[in-house]
Amino acid sequence: MLFVLEQSLNSLELGVMLFLIAAGLTLVFGIMNLINLAHGSFYMIGAYVGATVMMATHAFILALLAGMAATGIVGLLAETSLLRTLYARDPLDQVLVTFGLILFFNETTRIIWGSVPLPMDQPADLTGHVQIVPGFTYPSYRLVIIGVGVLVAVALYFLIGRTRIGMQIRAGASDRTMAGALGLDIRRLYTRVFAVGAALAALAGVMAAPLLAVQVGMGDSVFIQSLVCIVIGGIGSVRGAFIGAIITGFVETFSQSLLPATLAEMAIYVVMAAILYLRPQGLFATRG
Amino acid sequence: MAELATSAEDAAAAPRPASPWPRRLAILAIFAVLAAVPPVAAWLAQPFYVRLAMQIMIFGMAAISLDLILGYGGLVSLGHASYLGVAAYVVGILAYHVDNGGLLFGVIPGTDNAFIAWPTALLVCAAAALFIGAVSLRTSGAYFIMITLAFAQMIFFFFDSLPTYGGEYGLQISDLSWPMNAIGATGFYYFVLASLIVVAFLVQRIVGSRFGMVIRGARQNNQRLQAMGFPTFRYRLAAFVIAGVIAGYAGILLAEYQLFIDPTAMAWVRSAELIVMVAVGGAGTIYGSIVGAAIFVLLKLVVGSYTVHWELIFGPFFIAVVLGLRRGFFSLAFGSDRDG
Numbered sequence: 001m002l003f004v005l006e007q008s009l010n011s012l013e014l015g016v017m018l019f020l021i022a023a024g025l026t027l028v029f030g031i032m033n034l035i036n037l038a039h040g041s042f043y044m045i046g047a048y049v050g051a052t053v054m055m056a057t058h059a060f061i062l063a064l065l066a067g068m069a070a071t072g073i074v075g076l077l078a079e080t081s082l083l084r085t086l087y088a089r090d091p092l093d094q095v096l097v098t099f100g101l102i103l104f105f106n107e108t109t110r111i112i113w114g115s116v117p118l119p120m121d122q123p124a125d126l127t128g129h130v131q132i133v134p135g136f137t138y139p140s141y142r143l144v145i146i147g148v149g150v151l152v153a154v155a156l157y158f159l160i161g162r163t164r165i166g167m168q169i170r171a172g173a174s175d176r177t178m179a180g181a182l183g184l185d186i187r188r189l190y191t192r193v194f195a196v197g198a199a200l201a202a203l204a205g206v207m208a209a210p211l212l213a214v215q216v217g218m219g220d221s222v223f224i225q226s227l228v229c230i231v232i233g234g235i236g237s238v239r240g241a242f243i244g245a246i247i248t249g250f251v252e253t254f255s256q257s258l259l260p261a262t263l264a265e266m267a268i269y270v271v272m273a274a275i276l277y278l279r280p281q282g283l284f285a286t287r288g
Numbered sequence: 289m290a291e292l293a294t295s296a297e298d299a300a301a302a303p304r305p306a307s308p309w310p311r312r313l314a315i316l317a318i319f320a321v322l323a324a325v326p327p328v329a330a331w332l333a334q335p336f337y338v339r340l341a342m343q344i345m346i347f348g349m350a351a352i353s354l355d356l357i358l359g360y361g362g363l364v365s366l367g368h369a370s371y372l373g374v375a376a377y378v379v380g381i382l383a384y385h386v387d388n389g390g391l392l393f394g395v396i397p398g399t400d401n402a403f404i405a406w407p408t409a410l411l412v413c414a415a416a417a418l419f420i421g422a423v424s425l426r427t428s429g430a431y432f433i434m435i436t437l438a439f440a441q442m443i444f445f446f447f448d449s450l451p452t453y454g455g456e457y458g459l460q461i462s463d464l465s466w467p468m469n470a471i472g473a474t475g476f477y478y479f480v481l482a483s484l485i486v487v488a489f490l491v492q493r494i495v496g497s498r499f500g501m502v503i504r505g506a507r508q509n510n511q512r513l514q515a516m517g518f519p520t521f522r523y524r525l526a527a528f529v530i531a532g533v534i535a536g537y538a539g540i541l542l543a544e545y546q547l548f549i550d551p552t553a554m555a556w557v558r559s560a561e562l563i564v565m566v567a568v569g570g571a572g573t574i575y576g577s578i579v580g581a582a583i584f585v586l587l588k589l590v591v592g593s594y595t596v597h598w599e600l601i602f603g604p605f606f607i608a609v610v611l612g613l614r615r616g617f618f619s620l621a622f623g624s625d626r627d628g
Contacts, residue, residue: 035430037560085611091430092364096567096610099560103603111597224441224556231434261449269442273423276435280426 002136007253009132013142015249016149020204021226022233022241023156024197030236031173032087032190037098038078039201040223041105046071046202047209047218048113051120054209060123067206068199075198079191087190102220110216117213145207152200153242160238169193173236225252228272234282243283247271311622315575322481326474338477340589344582345484346542351565351577352491353534358563359571359626360495361527362507364433367420367440368562371413371532373554375539377447378409380459380549387462402465410536416443417532421525428510440556448551458550461543468544480541484578487534491574494530495625503527504625568609569616572626576618583617 025039050067054060078101086094122141129137160166171179172189180186205219212218229248233240248268255267275283322341329337350372357363382405385391385398392398399405424435453459463469468476494500505513506520513520543549552558561584569580587605591598613620619627 029430033430035433082607091433092358092563092567092571093610095364095366095433095560095563097607099564100603100606100610103599103606107597107600107603111600220557224437227434228438231431231438235431235434261451262446265445265449266442269438269445272435272438273442276427277423281431 002133003257005132005136006138007257008250009138009142009146011250011253012146012246013149013249014253015246016146016153017204017208017245018222018226018229018248019149019153019242019245021201021222022229022245023152023238024194024200025223025226026230026233026236026238026241027169027193027197029230031169031193034083034086035091035094035098036083037095037223038101038105039197039226040219040221041102042071042075042198042201042219043205043208043222044109044214044216044219045074045105046199046205047120047214048109048118048205049202050206051118051209051214052113054120058121058124060126063120064203064206068202071202071205072195072199076191076195078198079194083194084187084190106216113216115216117215118209120209120214122210141210148203148207152203156238225268228268230282232272232275232282234285237282237284240282240284314618314622318575318578319481319485322484323478326477338473340585342477342480342545344578344585345480346538346545347562347565347585348578348581349484349487349541350535350538351562351569351581352488352574353531353538354562355566355571355574355577356491356494356534357503357524357527357531358566359573359624360500360507361503361524363425363524363528364563365424365436365528365531366433366556366559366563367436367438367443368531368535369554369556369558370420370440370443371417371535372539372542372558373447373549373551374416374443375409375413375536376543376549376553377453377459378412379405379465379540379543380461381453382408383461383463383465384453384459400463400465402468405465406537406540409540410533413532413536413539414529417529418525421528421532425521425524425528437556437559440554440559444551444554444556447554454550456551458548461547461549464544464547476544480545483537483541487537488574488578491534494527495574499523499526564606567616568606570619570624571616572624573616573618573622576616576624579618580616 021039021043024042025036028034028036028039046067049070050063053066054063057063082097082101086097126139126141126144128140130140130143131137158166160169168179168184168189171182172184172186176186201219204222208222225248226245229244230241231244232247233242233244251268251271255264258264259267279285322345325341326338329335329341350368354365354368357365381392382398383400385396386400387398390398420436420439424432424439427435447453448456464476468479471479495504502513502518502520502523506518506524510520539553542553565580565584566577567580568583569578570576587602588598591601595601609616615624618624
């Protein structure tokens with residue numbers, strides 16, 4: 001029982017992490033029709049900036065904010081200078097350009113921070129454990145990660161479903177031209193959504209940094225996992241990304257501890273293939 | 289609709305030259321240069337050039353197979369390197385059991401006979417492509433890209449976590465398969481060149497056939513073809529399997545040439561590089577893929593010799609080619625079958 005409880009918490013933690021990355025990815029694809037292979041780079045940039053600020057100030061909140069702000073600005077620059085021109089291009093061009101962008105981000109990061117992985121301390125207040133049931137404790141830092149992830153998910157759900165800006169985002173997604181004709185500044189809206197998506201990936205990056213090595217290319221593997229989440233959930237749907245991320249978190253975590261290594265690495269892709277075979281557009285498709 | 293518009297735009301921007309001869313001569317020149325590499329390299333005492341040309345030919349072959357489904361079929365597969373790796377691993381694993389004894393799955397003995405190992409590798413690739421294609425071709429556009437990518441990752445992790453066969457450290461192969469070990473290094477080089485020519489010719493015949501026309505038509509307007517009564521799913525699946533098998537053949541040659549195979553050969557980055565080769569050379573041109581592979585391999589070498597940060601130059605270079613030229617080098621000179 002304790003095993004199931006512990007693995008479930010681990011699954012949730014991985015799930016919300018993946019959701020933070022997948023949310024931006026699915027919004028950018030669903031609204032702007034852009035396949036951004038370089039989205040994992042925002043996770044990496046966030047982790048690097050966060051680790052650097054943490055080392056200098058030892059203030060975790062500051063590291064979080066700095067990581068998100070810096071990455072948001074990088075996303076803003078990338079969108080306005082380059083990616084904006086890709087919205088109307090076919091998927092092949094998008095793949096090529098954003099792949100080129102990955103090489104650029106990875107190499108620039110290597111030049112700035114070097115090839116040696118960067119360590120990052122856990123926030124001092126959160127190094128303890130919390131007793132969940134008698135005889136079972138769980139690291140408080142990991143609980144905070146789960147809390148933040150769920151909080152962001154709820155906030156996004158309300159932002160998109162219940163607010164004026166959410167309405168504008170949905171309008172821009174379903175009919176760009178009509179929304180523009182009604183007086184909506186589509187270009188600015190897209191830039192903002194893109195920057196917020198990048199900042200969310202950076203949030204995941206900073207929070208993950210104390211748990212793993214901050215290194216060049218760290219975003220690439222997690223990007224593929226978050227891709228699986230949005231493919232399972234249905235590209236363009238934030239709700240789908242959340243469900244997909246939780247499914248991915250549980251399948252990855254439980255298969256790692258229950259199955260032999262070779263099968264464990266493949267489990268999530270088998271699940272994905274099965275879901276896609278039954279529902280080619282994912283569980284919560286927003287587009288045909 | 290978007291695809292139709294771009295094609296029409298491309299056609300207006302660069303009308304195809306009337307005479308087929310410049311293109312034919314360019315193709316002949318490509319093969320002539322490749323054929324001249326071993327003697328010239330021997331004369332210059334630079335055996336390294338032969339290795340470069342070998343890489344260009346093998347990746348060129350894989351890129352041609354990708355061009356069949358990407359350039360002609362409009363199917364942007366971001367997992368094409370998988371077939372390269374799978375076939376190479378089949379050859380490597382069969383050879384491993386010759387050297388170390390033991391049976392694959394407890395029943396299959398090893399072999400270093402190319403007449404057994406190669407067809408086995410191609411069959412495994414065909415089966416993999418059939419399965420992956422059957423699932424991913426139910427989708428289109430961005431979904432297709434992401435699903436092929438996810439499958440490629442699945443295959444990557446499978447081989448990455450196989451400790452018996454080296455896992456992430458890769459698998460050493462002691463010698464070329466018989467009879468490739470009997471024809472010498474130069475003999476093997478010309479065997480690869482002949483394979484490249486046959487593959488290019490074969491793909492050219494495929495895209496010119498009725499089958500190829502259906503594939504190309506489905507790229508421009510899949511619905512219309514379906515309305516005309518073509519079961520395009522089956523046609524596309526067949527093309528997907530053919531491309532997978534050809535890429536697998538390139539993978540076999542890669543294993544024989546490197547005498548080593550590791551999971552990075554099928555990392556998703558390698559698949560993206562194959563797309564870059566096709567696009568830089570020119571999608572829908574077949575021979576442009578060889579040019580793209582050559583530009584890729586040579587540029588990596590040249591820039592890499594100046595700075596370890598070659599990716600910093602490389603990334604923006606692709607971006608410039610895609611955004612600036614809008615089409616690859618071979619299509620700029622000789623047009624593309626995607627035009628009009």
